[in-house]
Amino acid sequence: MRSAIKVLIGLLVIFCLVQAASAAVNYKITGTPDVNPSSGDLSPGQAVKVSVVLTLQDYGSYSFPADHSLALYTDLDNPVWNYYIELAGRSDPPRTISARNLPINGFDLSYSADTDVRLMVAVEGTAPTVTATQEKILIRVRQVDEEKDVVDDSEYVIKRTIVNPQDVQANIATAQTRLTALKTSIDEKLAAGIDTTAAQAKYDEAKAAINRASSTSDFAAAKADLTTAQNAMSAAETALVQAEAQKEINDAQSAINQIDGIITYFEVNRSMGTDQRVMNLKTQRDLAAQSLSLANDQMNAKNYDAARIKGVDANQKAQSTLTLATQVREEIGEGFSLNLGSLPLYIGAGIVIVLIIGGIIYIRKKKQWDELG
Incomplete structure (x- = not known):
């Protein structure tokens, strides 16, 4: 009985590990995506091109789970996808699809784990018409599992604001x-x-x-x-x-x-x-x-x-x-102010006035004396 329980526990652990492994994100964006125009908002009808490089991560003995897939999407009008797989520096023939959605089967991405596998993707289209200025998806990448559920943390997206002409006029x-x-x-x-x-x-x-x-x-x-x-x-x-x-x-x-x-x-x-x-x-x-x-x-x-x-x-x-x-x-009013700092000036002025008055008095008396003889 105890042996059976141990076996069940072991199987459960293995199952959990497998589930955890299958839920891992098996790609990463390498380098800087090429977006043209490189910055700024977009006008409806403006030509847009986006290129990204996805490097596949090890999944046990393979580069990517065969029962998973990559789901790419764009909001661009008249989109055209071009993509190819590069194996150890050698490229497969490019493939072209005209659609908003680009699904890539995991079987096409599943190679030996010791093989350097990269996926080159480019999408071209025009900025869509919008009824209000808003963000739109230029490119989105998701990893989807066998149940068609999106793997956690597997979404990569580039957005850009599309301008509504009516908003601009207003x-x-x-x-x-x-x-x-x-x-x-x-x-x-x-x-x-x-x-x-x-x-x-x-x-x-x-x-x-x-x-x-x-x-x-x-x-x-x-x-x-x-x-x-x-x-x-x-x-x-x-x-x-x-x-x-x-x-x-x-x-x-x-x-x-x-x-x-x-x-x-x-x-x-x-x-x-x-x-x-x-x-x-x-x-x-x-x-x-x-x-x-x-x-x-x-x-x-x-x-x-x-x-x-x-x-x-x-x-x-x-x-x-x-x-x-x-x-x-x-x-x-201005009035009279006795400023001690100006005292010598006041004294001098007083002396002059006294002398003038004294002179006047002297002259008058002298005239009176002359008249009396």
Whole structure:
């Protein structure tokens, strides 16, 4: 009884090993597949060619399981397959099939395990018409077992995006609308004194790309131009926000500099450092400077929207404080200020005035004496 159980267990182990072996992937793609066009999206009707090399892997004593097969497929229209088997460097006559599916029987691929077996496959066709821009299969390879099930991890596929002309036309219209809005924004910012040089350059780049997309019948190229245009417009919009933020920051800094000059005048020329009005100006000035510092931090971090918001806040505070400082100066007037640093000048001027007055008095008295004889 125990011997029978051991035999059954042994048979079960062997069966599992056989099943595991049969489930293995028995090919690999060698080298880099040749795809023409090599990159980019495709337009419907565009000619396409794909070539791949499959090297068969050892399967026990054979290069490939005879009861398995390779199933190749393409979404290309009017496909033509050309393939041949290479044995130890020697090629079989090529075979040609016109169909979307190319099945290759495992029996044709099963050779002695010590034989170098490779399968050369090429498919030519045209990119299919699509109702929406989407990916399509240029070539797909699968290993199928005796039950017609796909072996796990045996699928190899090359895809490419096929462009729908209607999508391109709709995208051109959308891009044109965005471009028009961008131009309006640039003109408004320019009128407000904002530097729009960088934004204008990107606008010009986007406009040229949209014009190319509108004038070509190569829809894949048009789609690429539209991507270029969208990226350029995004860069232009960012440049506008950055420029607007920079102007707010510059205006705020200029106002703060003017406030500092007025405060210096009050403190130095008018000796008003302890005046409540001047102290209030200094407090308001510091608040504006704090907002300006935050705006500069956001600019350095390239957070231009946040920098613009902080810049507007800083500029509003600075302009309000500058207006108040100007009003206070007008209320006080120039007045007279005794500046100790100018004391010698004041003394000199006083002496001159005294001498002039004394001279006038002397002359008048002298005249009176002359008249009295």
